[in-house]
Amino acid sequence: MQNELKLNFDKIISLNNFSDSQKKIKQENFNNYFEKGLPNKRNEDWKFSDINQIISKNFDNLNFIVDQKKFFEEKDFPLDFEHNKISFVDGKLYDFDFKHEDKDKILVDQNLDLDDTIYQNTLLNLNSAFLTSVSKITIKKGYNVKKPLILFNYLSDGLKSSAINSRVDINLEDESSLCLVNFLNENSEKNFINFRQKIKIGENSILKNYNLDSYTSENIKYFNKDINLSKNSHLEYFILSEGSKFIKQDINCNLDDEYGSIALNGIINLENEKHHEIKTVINHKKENCKSYQLIKSVLNDKSKGIYQGKIFVSPEAQKTDGYQLSRALLLNESVEFNAKPELEIYADDVKCSHGSTSGNIDENSIFYLMSRGLSYSESKKLLTNGFLNEVIEKISNEDVKRLVKKLSGINV
Amino acid sequence: MDSRQKEIDSLKDYKYGFSTDIENTKAPKGLNEDVIKFISNIKKEPQWMLDFRLKAFERFKQLKEPDWQKPKYPKIDYQDLYYYSAPKSMKDKPKSLDDLDPKLLETYKKLGIPLQEQARLNGIAVDAVFDSVSVATTFKEELTKQGIIFCSMSEAIQKHPELVKKYLGSVIPTTDHFFATLNSAVFTDGSFVYIPENVKCPMELSTYFRINASETGQFERTLIIADKGSYVSYLEGCTAPMRDENQLHAANVELIALDDAEIKYSTVQNWYPGDKDGKGGIYNFVTKRGLCKGKNSKISWTQVETGSAITWKYPSCILKGDNSIGEFYSIAITNNHQKADTGTKMIHLGKNTKSKIISKGISAGKSDMMYRGLVDISSKADNSRNFTQCDSLLMGNKCGAHTIPYIKNKNLKSNIEHEATTSKISDEQLYYCNQRGLNQEEAVSLIVNGFCKEVLQQLPMEFAVEAQKLVGISLEGSVG
Known part of the structure; x- marks a missing residue:
């Protein structure tokens, strides 16, 4: 696989018109990856999900070059509320539509400005090395985006054993707000998706970010998020993790200035042999910041759920308020x-x-419900739904809340 | 006031920081097969014991020093250490306490260890380990009457080889991690306890460890076996002289509880922590592991960790027998430049097993304090329960407090609960105490003792008083 990888990389370099500096950054990232390979369980961050093993078990060979589609028929998704959308096909920007908004206030662009840090995380090395473009979304100063923005992620039909690398940078300028839904709706054969988002939230701005992975797929996914919060900004973050065969969501939030706040909630709801992980790092760098995390998991069949959360408080960050709660129901x-x-x-x-x-x-709760005429499985269903619903109720956007309930089949 | 101040001053600094000039017999510096043979030879050990050591050494050579821990330390040159140091007068083994080197007895007196009459009055059986060898065991006769064996490890190897052979290395095998294998290869002495069936040990058993000679590592090995239906409470205390260089202490402690047996193991660890700038001090890298082998057995660890430059240990329980119970109560205090990475492992293998972890960490000055623990419930351990609570208290903004619990659950009929908090002594609390006439330091000592109360209660009487004092002393001057 190593040689193939090198050939793939050389091909990427020769097919695209990268500038010399870009080539250099890519080469360095590639070298780092090539040297160290994928992280395995000896790496503390990957202790519970050995991605090296998972990849080698699922793929004989990975193809790193995916051509840009000229035409793609978007599937209809049952969204019953007005929304803006951007669609990505095979990780590349395909189309966008902001019919409800002031067009001057939102910029969507595509270029290849890679940062020149050489990451320690080899999956980010891989991402930087094979990217052909970075999609950038900017919300102008003082603009409040009226309708939720949905990012659809499609994979073209018949695509298999391919590695999709994609990156979206989002910049909310000061005093702005955005409701962003990441819809991980790709529904295809087995692929490896390495998806990265870098978000900057300006002063006094609000970002509501909902990440919905609910469509059953055979894909192996790594989803990396870096979020930086400026002074007095707020982040509402929600994860619905139930569709993919394997997904690890790696979320790094930095509270860079005073009075920032984060509410990070998530659900892991699994069946069959799915293996999902949520890993969060909340970095309190300055005074008077708040963070609140609630992760609930329900595990069925032979599934495996993992939550790794970290609250880091630096010496300057006095008056920090940090809270973290993880609860899991084991049903098999x-x-x-x-x-x-x-x-x-x-x-x-x-x-x-x-x-x-x-x-x-x-068991007492089940007994209570059964004595009132429900069957065992109905009681169980009611109790698990109620358990998960507590997290869903925290979603502040009513439209998205309804969508999440529909997707996860929880109607309380 | 004056006398009180004097008492505080005398307590403030490390009061066990003297070293005694005693002639030592040392093994040649360095670590190789010859040194191991030398140790084995000087202790007149049988062949199987030497084989045990050499096997461990073979394994040790293949192992790499672990580096995942938080407190980093300069590389230890294992070839530059003495692996055996014995007071010379031990060469012709003393027949009774009166034959001991008077200087040695004086040292113990300074330490406040009741070796002779004091021992009789206090009713604690003591085994004292000086540098590497056990020098005296008190109360032997009375214990022997009940069939209890309480002696030094070397003696046990000579007199009770069948027990040692059967149990030594059964909880911490020779193939374990780096420091444990090192200990298996070069351990010099330690305590051995065997409690026969259905015997409740009538008194607290106690060991006092002291590192005296410089450039020595201390590697003792303790083995406690509680046979069916028995009970024993065991205390361990540690001190070392002040020295500029860092000294290594890598002990192994193995506990085995058979059916219905209970072992209570308490430690007050007060090794020299280094001076105010973090120079010198002991590296306390100890492996402690208990095996609840039989049904309904119970092992309880209680530790008060105030000393050592670096403390790096995880007293663990393997709950193998059905209905067995593991407990871990810990107070860890770090001040100045001390660092601690400590916690426990509870491994649930049997059905209906229970474990409870209460950990209180206090960090002051420029120190770093870490709780790292593992709760692992295997798929066969039906109806198991774990409750973990770890609280940290921070004093000042130059220190750190960290909590890393690893929680693994593979059994749907089992429950795990974990909670942790981090806080500081609030101004209101201090103000309230000041108002009632306590000065700042008394107030801190009172509040901290209250914070640790749950753990202090677990200690046997004799230790509880000492531990309470120690908690106060360790934090002198850290507030204000």
Whole structure:
């Protein structure tokens, strides 16, 4: 596979008109990846999901070159509310539509401005090395985007054993707001998707970001997010993790200035042999910031759920308020749930706590419901739905909340 | 006031920081097969024991020093250490306490260890380990009457080889991690305890460890076996003289509890922590592991960690027998430049097993304190439960407090609960105490003792008083 990879990389370089500096960055990233390979379980961050093993088990060979589609027929998705959209096909920008908005206030662009950091995470090396373009979305200063913006991610039919690398940079300028939905709706044969988003939230701005992975697919996904928050900005983040065969969502939030706040909530709802991981790092860098995390998991059949969360508080970040809670329901003998909720604190005037529980459904509650005429499976369903609904109710956008309930089949 | 101040001053600094001039017999510096043979030879060990050591050494040579821990330390040159150091007077083994080197007895007196009459009054059986060898065991006769074996490891190898052979290395095998294998290869002495069936040990057993000679590593090995239906409470205390260089302490402790047996193991660790600028001090890299082998057995660890430049240990319980219970109570205090990476592992293998973890971490000065723990419930451990609580207290903004729990659950009938908080002593609390006439330091000591109360309660009486004092002393001058 190594030689093929090198050939693929050389081909990418020769087919595109990269500038010399771009070539250099790409080459360095590629070398780092080539040297170290994919992370395995000896790497602390990948302790519970050995991606090296997962990739080699699922793919004999990966194809890194995917041609840009000229024409693609978008499937209809049952969205019953007005929205703006951007669609990506095979990781590349395909089409966008902002019919509800002031066109001057939103910029969508495509170029290849790579940052020249050489990452330690080899999956990011891989991403930088094989990217042919970065999609950029900018919301102008003072503009509040009226309708939710949905990012559709399609894969073309018949695509298989391909590695899709994609990157979207989003910049919210000061005093702006955006409701962004990442719709991981690709529905195709087995592929490896390495998807990266870099988001900057300006002063006094609000970002609501919902990440919905609910369509059953055989794809193996790595989803990396870097979010930087400026002064007095707010991030509402939601994850619905239930569709893909494997997905690891790696979320890094930096509270770069005072009074920033983050509410990060997520659901892992799995069946069959799915393996999902959510890993979060909340970096409190300045005073008076808040972060709140709630992750709930329901595991069926032979699935495996993982939550790794970390709250980091630097010495300057006094008056930090950090909270983290992970709860899991194990519904089958063969499931596995691993959690690693971490606190790393260097400031003394802080309020930080975390909690983690895992266990089965309370038999007394089932008994209560059954004595009122429900069957065993109905009672179980009702209780798990109620368990997950607590997280869904935290979604502040009503349209998206309705969508999430529909997708996850929870109608309470 | 004056006398109180004097007492504080005398307590403030590390009061065990003297070294005693005693002639030592040392093995040649360095680590190789010859040194291991030398140690084995000088202790007149049987062949199987030497084989055990050499096997461990073979394994050790293949292992790499771990580097995943948070407190980093300069590389240790394992060839530049003495692996055996014994007070010379031990060469002709003393028949009774009266034959001991008076200087040695004086040292223990300074440490406040009741070796002779004091021991009788206090009713604690003591085994004292000086540098590498066990020098005296008190109360032997009374214990022997009940069939309890409490002696040094070397003696046990000579007199009770069948027990040692059967259990040594059964919890910490010779193929374990880096420091454990090093210990298996070069361990010099330690305590051995065997409690026969259905015997409740009538008194607390206690060991005192002291590192005296410079450039020595201390590698003792403790083995405690509680046979069916028995009970034992074991105490361990540690001190070392002040020295500029860092010294390595890599002990192994193995506990085995058979059916219905209970072992309670308490440690007050007060190794020299280094001076205010972080120079010198002990590296405390200890492997402690308990095996609840039989049904309904129970192992309980209680530790008060105030000393050492770096503490790096995870007293663990393997809950193999059905209905077995593991407990871990810990107070870890770091001040100045001390660093601690400590916690526990609870491995649930049997059905209906329970474990409870209470950890209190306090960091002050420029220190770093870390709780790292593992709770692992295997797929066969039906109806198991774990409860974990780790609280950290920070004093000042130059120190750090970290919590890294690893939680693995493979069993749907089991429950795991974990909670952790980090906070500081609030101004209101201090103000309230000041108002009632306590000065700043008394107030801090009071509040911290209250914070640790859950753990302090678990300690046997004799230790609880000492530990409470130690908690206060360790934090002197850290607030204000």
